[in-house]
Amino acid sequence: MEKENKFDLLNDLLEHKDFHRFREAISRMNEADIADFIEGLSQNNATLAFRTLPKGLAAETFSKLPPETQRTIINSITEQELSFIVEELSVDDAVDMLEELPANVVIRVLEHATPETRKVINEFLNYPENSVGSIMTVEYTSLRAHMTVQDAIKHIRRIGEDRELIYTCYVTDNRRILEGVVTVKELLLAQDNQRIEDLMERNVICAATTEDQEDAIQQMMKYDFISLPVVDLEKRLVGIVTVDDVMDVMQQEATEDFEKMAAMAPSERPYLKTTVFSLAKNRIAWLLVLMISGMVTGGILGKYEAAFSTMPLLVTFIPMLTDTGGNAGSQSSTLVIRGMAVGDIKSEDFLRVLWKELRVSILVGAVLSAVNYLRLMISYPGNKGVALTVSLAMFATVMMAKTIGGVLPMAAKVLHADPAIMAAPLITTIVDAGSLIIYFTIAQRLLAL
Amino acid sequence: MEKENKFDLLNDLLEHKDFHRFREAISRMNEADIADFIEGLSQNNATLAFRTLPKGLAAETFSKLPPETQRTIINSITEQELSFIVEELSVDDAVDMLEELPANVVIRVLEHATPETRKVINEFLNYPENSVGSIMTVEYTSLRAHMTVQDAIKHIRRIGEDRELIYTCYVTDNRRILEGVVTVKELLLAQDNQRIEDLMERNVICAATTEDQEDAIQQMMKYDFISLPVVDLEKRLVGIVTVDDVMDVMQQEATEDFEKMAAMAPSERPYLKTTVFSLAKNRIAWLLVLMISGMVTGGILGKYEAAFSTMPLLVTFIPMLTDTGGNAGSQSSTLVIRGMAVGDIKSEDFLRVLWKELRVSILVGAVLSAVNYLRLMISYPGNKGVALTVSLAMFATVMMAKTIGGVLPMAAKVLHADPAIMAAPLITTIVDAGSLIIYFTIAQRLLAL
Numbered sequence: 001m002e003k004e005n006k007f008d009l010l011n012d013l014l015e016h017k018d019f020h021r022f023r024e025a026i027s028r029m030n031e032a033d034i035a036d037f038i039e040g041l042s043q044n045n046a047t048l049a050f051r052t053l054p055k056g057l058a059a060e061t062f063s064k065l066p067p068e069t070q071r072t073i074i075n076s077i078t079e080q081e082l083s084f085i086v087e088e089l090s091v092d093d094a095v096d097m098l099e100e101l102p103a104n105v106v107i108r109v110l111e112h113a114t115p116e117t118r119k120v121i122n123e124f125l126n127y128p129e130n131s132v133g134s135i136m137t138v139e140y141t142s143l144r145a146h147m148t149v150q151d152a153i154k155h156i157r158r159i160g161e162d163r164e165l166i167y168t169c170y171v172t173d174n175r176r177i178l179e180g181v182v183t184v185k186e187l188l189l190a191q192d193n194q195r196i197e198d199l200m201e202r203n204v205i206c207a208a209t210t211e212d213q214e215d216a217i218q219q220m221m222k223y224d225f226i227s228l229p230v231v232d233l234e235k236r237l238v239g240i241v242t243v244d245d246v247m248d249v250m251q252q253e254a255t256e257d258f259e260k261m262a263a264m265a266p267s268e269r270p271y272l273k274t275t276v277f278s279l280a281k282n283r284i285a286w287l288l289v290l291m292i293s294g295m296v297t298g299g300i301l302g303k304y305e306a307a308f309s310t311m312p313l314l315v316t317f318i319p320m321l322t323d324t325g326g327n328a329g330s331q332s333s334t335l336v337i338r339g340m341a342v343g344d345i346k347s348e349d350f351l352r353v354l355w356k357e358l359r360v361s362i363l364v365g366a367v368l369s370a371v372n373y374l375r376l377m378i379s380y381p382g383n384k385g386v387a388l389t390v391s392l393a394m395f396a397t398v399m400m401a402k403t404i405g406g407v408l409p410m411a412a413k414v415l416h417a418d419p420a421i422m423a424a425p426l427i428t429t430i431v432d433a434g435s436l437i438i439y440f441t442i443a444q445r446l447l448a449l
Numbered sequence: 450m451e452k453e454n455k456f457d458l459l460n461d462l463l464e465h466k467d468f469h470r471f472r473e474a475i476s477r478m479n480e481a482d483i484a485d486f487i488e489g490l491s492q493n494n495a496t497l498a499f500r501t502l503p504k505g506l507a508a509e510t511f512s513k514l515p516p517e518t519q520r521t522i523i524n525s526i527t528e529q530e531l532s533f534i535v536e537e538l539s540v541d542d543a544v545d546m547l548e549e550l551p552a553n554v555v556i557r558v559l560e561h562a563t564p565e566t567r568k569v570i571n572e573f574l575n576y577p578e579n580s581v582g583s584i585m586t587v588e589y590t591s592l593r594a595h596m597t598v599q600d601a602i603k604h605i606r607r608i609g610e611d612r613e614l615i616y617t618c619y620v621t622d623n624r625r626i627l628e629g630v631v632t633v634k635e636l637l638l639a640q641d642n643q644r645i646e647d648l649m650e651r652n653v654i655c656a657a658t659t660e661d662q663e664d665a666i667q668q669m670m671k672y673d674f675i676s677l678p679v680v681d682l683e684k685r686l687v688g689i690v691t692v693d694d695v696m697d698v699m700q701q702e703a704t705e706d707f708e709k710m711a712a713m714a715p716s717e718r719p720y721l722k723t724t725v726f727s728l729a730k731n732r733i734a735w736l737l738v739l740m741i742s743g744m745v746t747g748g749i750l751g752k753y754e755a756a757f758s759t760m761p762l763l764v765t766f767i768p769m770l771t772d773t774g775g776n777a778g779s780q781s782s783t784l785v786i787r788g789m790a791v792g793d794i795k796s797e798d799f800l801r802v803l804w805k806e807l808r809v810s811i812l813v814g815a816v817l818s819a820v821n822y823l824r825l826m827i828s829y830p831g832n833k834g835v836a837l838t839v840s841l842a843m844f845a846t847v848m849m850a851k852t853i854g855g856v857l858p859m860a861a862k863v864l865h866a867d868p869a870i871m872a873a874p875l876i877t878t879i880v881d882a883g884s885l886i887i888y889f890t891i892a893q894r895l896l897a898l
Contacts, residue, residue: 028652032671157637166634167616184633185615188606203477221700222481224693226675243692244673247699251670254703255787258710262783262873263776270793271784276805280812283780290776291817294769295824302765312758315767316751319881320743322768326775327712327739327874331732334711335720338704344719356725363729368740375744424711424873425776432768 007037014045023052031057035064047076059088066273067100074105083112090164091117092137092245095124132216133209135249136230136239139164142172145179145197149190156184165242168227171200176236178204178229206231209238214253217246218343257341261334261423263290286425293429300433304440307449313380314443317390318436324368325397325435326428332357332405333427337419340409350410357406358399365398389443396442397435404430456486463494472501480506484513496525508537515722516549523554532561539613540566541586541694544573549717581665582658584698585679585688588613591621594628594646598639605633614691617676620649625685627653627678655680658687663702666695667792706790710783710872712739735874742878749882753889756898762829763892766839767885773817774846774884775877781806781854782876786868789858799859806855807848814847838892845891846884853879 006029013022026034026049034053038046038061050073053061062070062085074082086094086109098106098121110118120138127133141163143152152169160166169187171180180200190199206229207216220228226243256266263286267274274282301318308314336353339345345353369391376387405427409419443449455478462471475483475498483502487495487510499522502510511519511534523531535543535558547555547570559567569587576582590612592601601618609615618636620629629649639648655678656665669677669692679688705715712735716723723731750767757763785802788794794802818840825836854876858868892898 030652030654030672032673153637160634160638166637184637185609188602188615188633189609203479205479221693221696223479224481226692243675243696244670247670247692247696250696250699250703251791254699255791258707258783258787261707262779264780264784271788272794272798272801272805276808276812279784279805279809283777283809284813284816287773287776287780287813287817288820291769291773291820294772297768297772298765301768302762305761305765308764309758309761312754313751315757315764316747316754318764318767319746319750319771319885320740322771323743323746323878323881324736324740326877327736328732330711330873331713331736334707335713335728338707339720342700342704345721349721352721356721356728359725360728360732363725364733364736367733368736371737371740424779428775429772432772436768 006033007040010037010049014041014049019052022049026052027054027057031060032064034061039066039069043072047073051077051081055084056088059085063089063093063097067097070097071101071105074101074109079112082109086113087117090137090139091120091124092135094121095134098125127209130213131209132207132211132213132230132241133239135213135216135245136209136241137164137245138239140227140229140237140240141166141169142176142237143169143182143196145171145173145195145200147196148192149187149194149196149199150192152182152187152196156187165227165240168225168240170204170229170237170240171196172237176238178206178231178235178237180204181229204229207241208232213249214341214343216241217250217253220246253341257337257420260418260420261337263287263423263425290425290429294432297429297433297436300436304436304444307440307443310449311386311443311447313386314389314440318439321390321393321397321435321439322428322432324394325401325431326424328361328364328398329401329405329427329431330424332360332402333409333423336406336409337423340413340419345410347410347414350407350414353406353410354403357402361399361402364402365395368398369395385447389439389446392446393435393439393442396438397431400434400438401427401431404434455482456489459486459498463490463498468501471498472503475501476503476506480509481513483510488515488518492521496522500526500530504533505537508534512538512542512546516546519546520550520554523550523558528561531558535562536566539586539588540569540573541584543570544583547574576658579662580658581656581660581662581679581690582688584662584665584694585658585690586613586694587688589676589678589686589689590615590618591625591686592618592631592645594620594622594644594649596645597641598636598643598645598648599641601631601636601645605636614676614689617674617689619653619678619686619689620645621686627655627680627684627686629653630678653678656690657681662698663790665690666699666702669695702790706786706869709867709869710786712736712872712874739874739878743881746878746882746885749885753885753893756889756892759898760835760892760896762835763838763889767888770839770842770846770884770888771877771881773843774850774880775873777810777813777847778850778854778876778880779873781809781851782858782872785855785858786872789862789868794859796859796863799856799863802855802859803852806851810848810851813851814844817847818844834896838888838895841895842884842888842891845887846880849883849887850876850880853883 010022010025013025038049041049046069050058098109139162141156143155156166167184169182170178171182173179180202181204182196182200186199205219205223207219209230209232216228227240229237230239230241232238259266265282267282336345372394373387373391376390380386408422412419412422459471459474462474487498490498495518499507588611590605592604605615616633618631619627620631622628629651630653631645631649635648654668654672656668658679658681665677675692676689678686679690681687708715714731716731785794821843822836822840825839829835857871861868861871
């Protein structure tokens with residue numbers, strides 16, 4: 001409510017070209033809110049509003065804007081302004097921005113960076129996607145072991161302005177090798193003349209640039225860190241991963257898993273900002289693959305044409321059987337895929353998962369087939385054979401579905417494929433084929449078709 | 450690797466009952482690792498190992514242990530030890546622990562808390578599940594507006610030991626009304642004699658105890674906070690939400706959504722630690738509901754028995770049609786459900802989502818039905834009618850599925866139901882019935898059955 005009132009006021013001032021009061025009002029706001037406001041403006045007004053911001057705030061706001069607004073602004077500010085923003089952004093934000101921009105704009109941006117910044121940015125652009133290196137930042141605070149607490153606090157006061165996170169300080173030697181870690185809380189609680197080497201924790205938990213970002217996230221969550229140091233192959237400190245970036249990555253990875261598990265190519269943009277064409281593109285490939293698999297299932301069904309021509313009633317139980325099989329299988333695969341993503345299930349748990357799913361499927365299968373038998377005895381009283389066929393098929397289908405659902409994601413992981421592929425849609429298709437074979441095989445035996 | 454070696458050493462010392470060196474070695478480890486180690490021990494050894502820990506470390510380790518190990522330890526330590534742990538735990542950890550423990554143990558724990566702690570714990574236990582109040586902690590740092598920077602730092606040094614997070618300080622008046630916020634970074638960068646009121650940000654972003662925890666998470670992610678102040682109805686500061694707890698909640702909420710969207714009751718425990726019986730219980734209810742819906746679908750199919758008895762070939766296209774419909778619908782519902790969970794899609798976007806899904810479904814439907822037509826003309830060259838029937842049904846099914854998939858989760862939200870229910874399994878069941886009606890209606894018209 002309050003925010004909307006503020007936006008109304010800003011719009012008003014902008015309309016009346018009262019830039020003095022506009023600047024005053026907007027400068028008092030948080031950069032995330034300013035970005036929200038600017039995002040809602042027309043291209044011209046967005047640039048206009050952005051240019052009224054004080055320099056430091058402008059850079060902070062810039063990093064919160066969506067790529068298309070960033071592009072608009074880059075295209076309409078002076079070289080000097082652009083160069084200032086690039087230098088002010090923390091390296092990870094600058095890299096995120098560059099990855100979203102078209103090549104000609106990237107060149108224009110890099111031309112306006114200092115050689116030093118350009119070198120760091122280039123290094124970052126080379127880290128593989130989803131690696132720890134790709135999400136780290138270089139604005140960390142480092143101390144030396146021989147410093148006293150007083151020296152350390154003085155040092156932090158001097159350099160703190162430019163550092164993203166000052167609260168966890170990393171102690172390095174003169175070759176930048178990571179030796180220890182000390183928090184500002186510990187510094188504040190210590191005596192002024194104590195030495196860092198006597199305070200610091202030497203047993204430092206850190207990540208390597210090349211590690212998977214998910215591993216770094218699990219580490220930070222386990223140890224409740226607000227930053228995690230990142231080292232290169234020689235154990236030299238090269239950066240830190242901060243908790244705010246980790247939260248973004250967590251949310252984004254969960255979203256990607258949701259998308260993959262619903263048979264879509266992951267999208268980089270929020271739903272409402274993705275074009276119809278790219279939404280369709282993300283969805284069509286898997287739908288085609290699954291549709292063609294569905295044709296194979298149709299082919300299998302075709303083989304039993306004689307059976308269901310003789311007894312068309314059998315056809316009416318197909319949707320219930322295949323859907324239940326699909327649902328039972330997706331339950332198992334979802335739990336296993338998610339369990340692996342959050343680190344609860346490891347590859348070596350293969351047999352434990354299999355054993356668990358087998359027992360669960362017996363319980364679940366028994367209940368479902370009993371309900372089915374009762375219902376069929378009521379609906380088709382004379383038809384014991386059909387009731388038995390459907391119930392037995394249900395039991396066998398649930399067992400097969402849960403075993404396949406539990407095992408396939410783990411098999412994918414072992415083969416270095418993405419377990420999320422082995423989710424509901426693919427499991428359903430596989431289980432469909434299996435359940436039809438089970439169903440008609442039982443029917444042919446029991447009903448002598 | 451290193452951690453496993455350390456565990457081996459500890460096991461060795463424990464086996465040889467060398468408690469002196471055991472205590473020395475274990476005390477040098479991080480509490481999260483100690484908890485990992487203790488969790489892997491037998492009940493007796495777990496208690497034994499736990500009791501060698503120095504008091505402060507014991508409480509920290511305790512909060513990282515899983516509920517069953519906590520229970521074992523509570524049942525075998527002295528009243529004094531228990532009382533110490535309860536007082537040392539931060540309130541949110543104590544409450545988390547109590548929520549998992551059986552009633553008789555809870556009573557035993559509360560008996561050993563001071564009246565003050567007991568009061569706070571009782572208050573926390575009363576906050577509704579998933580509310581901000583239920584995840585906040587009371588160990589925040591508060592300052593007064595008239596303090597100088599020097600006073601403030603002195604104050605923080607004095608009370609910091611007991612505070613979970615000291616880096617963001619909240620400024621309150623004598624009635625505890627929240628007036629402003631200032632970070633330790635700002636204090637360190639300021640002059641000693643500056644006043645807090647001149648440094649603090651007055652425009653404080655905060656949450657209410659009764660708000661949904663997801664909203665608090667979105668706020669923290671938007672503003673990159675490491676803690677968020679929580680106020681009561683009178684705007685008095687009552688606690689803070691810290692970033693480490695928020696990460697746990699984020700992961701847990703995503704997991705719950707995965708479970709619900711795969712038609713399961715959410716589980717509180719990791720997969721491998723959930724019993725077979727409760728895994729089965731979590732899965733059976735939805736499977737039954739969906740199976741019974743599948744029977745309804747079977748009933749619909751039964752009405753067209755005359756049609757597929759005359760032309761059994763039609764049956765073989767059912768799996769492909771219904772599966773593709775289900776997949777197309779789940780894609781849409783997954784994107785919309787996730788978009789709402791992360792705050793990208795709001796209820797007022799209903800028409801935009803509908804319009805988007807309509808256009809996407811036309812594109813996707815056109816491609817899928819064209820592929821189908823071509824394939825059928827090749828497989829059944831003489832049978833133009835069937836090819837046309839299946840292709841038209843495919844197009845209409847995809848349109849219906851995507852519209853339903855996009856709209857139902859939003860309708861659920863408007864009706865204050867959980868949108869995650871409107872995911873793949875339910876959408877598939879609804880779409881199944883719809884696609885069969887579409888298919889056989891078209892078949893009856895075009896093929897004159």
